[in-house]
Amino acid sequence: MKKLLLACGLALLLSGCDKPKVDASTDETMKESLQKVKDSLPEAQRQEFSEATSTIVMNSIDMKAMMAGAFSGNGDSVATQQAEKAKSALNGKTAEEIINEAKAIQAERARKEQQQAMQEIVELKDKQAKALQAKEDLKRFVVNKSRFYFQKQEYGNPRPVIELSVQNDTSTPISRAYFKGTIASPGRSIPWLIDTFNYSIPGGLEPGEKADWPLLPNMFSDWGKVEAPDDAIFTVEVVKLDGPDGNTLFDAEGFSEDDQKRLEMLLTKYATK
Template identity: 90%
Template sequence: MKKVLLACCLTLLLSGCDKPKVDASTDETMKTSLQKVKESLPEEKRQEFSEATSTIVMNSIDMKAMMAGAFSGNGDTIATQQAEKAKAALNGKTGEEIISEAKVILAERAQKEQQQALQEIAELKDKNAKSQQAKEALKNFVVNKSRFYFQKQEFGNPRPVIELSVENKTGTPISRAYFKGTIASPGRSIPWLVDTFNYAIPGGLEPGEKADWPLLPNMFSDWGKVEAPDDAIFTVEVVKLDGPDGKTLFDAEGFSEDDQKRLDMLVTKYATK
């Protein structure tokens, strides 16, 4: 019985040694041996082998080094070095070994992507939460009245005017206020104009103070070109406020539509795994 087992073991070892391996000693032997290794595999594994070979080669190449070499004028030398690394990564391996190693590389890559995605999801959710908090806080900077019209001038075209009446109920002095203005007609789904504007408040606006501002947008901007009918209504939303030090105090636009799309995609792809 022992002799039979020994014979079986020797047969397996010898069969393993007979499997063709990649010979990367020259470009020609590399090409020829890769073809032999591929042909030694079952038909259903040959495509997997080709993909695995590409995975190992790309994993062994340092793209940053390649780019640095291209910009430094050392491109040929760096490219040769990277090619040798790619050859070494495949040299002496059988088809099954190449397929197995590629699986390990892909699994490690997937795990890393998962970790990075979960971290980005957490960051985007935190960003969204802060944006929602900012929106609530911005409600305390009240726009009591908003009006948009064109004022005739003695010379030239009429100039656009934005009139605002505001009140600071935030409990903090405000140095600059940012707004999103919308000119729209009742019953129409598309506004005539949606645009942003801001105002650096001379002396700031202390808590509890009110102010009336006549603002003059650039007459060559969209504000000066809009053609809205008489029934159009001008509404204003406060989107950002700067505190007394000039730094952002509340920012409702910190979380954009693109951020939401990115978050939805990441959650669908990674968070449910």
């Protein structure tokens, strides 16, 4: 019985030693040995081997060094060095070793990818929370009245006019206000115009102060081209405010639609893992 077990163990050892390996001593031997290793595998495993080989080769190449070499005029030398690294990464390995190493590389990539994705999720959620808070804070800069119309001129086409009555109920002086204006008709799902505009406030607007502003958009912009019926209503939303130092105080648009889509994709793909 012991002799039988010894014989079986020896047979397994010899069979492992007989597995073909990659010989990367020259380009020719590497090409021939890779084909030999591949041919030794069952048909169903050959594609996996080819993909594993590519994974190891690409993982061993330093693309930054390649790009730096190309820009420095030393591209051929760097390319040769990287090719030798790729050969060394495969040299002496069996098909099983190559496949297992590729799996380890892919697993590490997936781990890093998830780690980065989770960090981005945290950043996007923080950005979203700040934008939501900003929307609440912006409600304290009140638009009491908004009106849009075209004013006739003695010469030329009528010019667009935006009239606003505002009140600063925040606790901070405001130097510039940013708005999103919408011209829409009751019962229509699509507005005639949605566009943004802003106003740099001469002398600023102190807490508690009110102001009436007649603003003149560029007549060659969309404001000057819109053709809305008489029943259209003009509404205005405050989307951003700058403080007395000119820096952003509140920004409701700090979290965009693209940010929302990105967050939803990352949560779907990674948050449940």
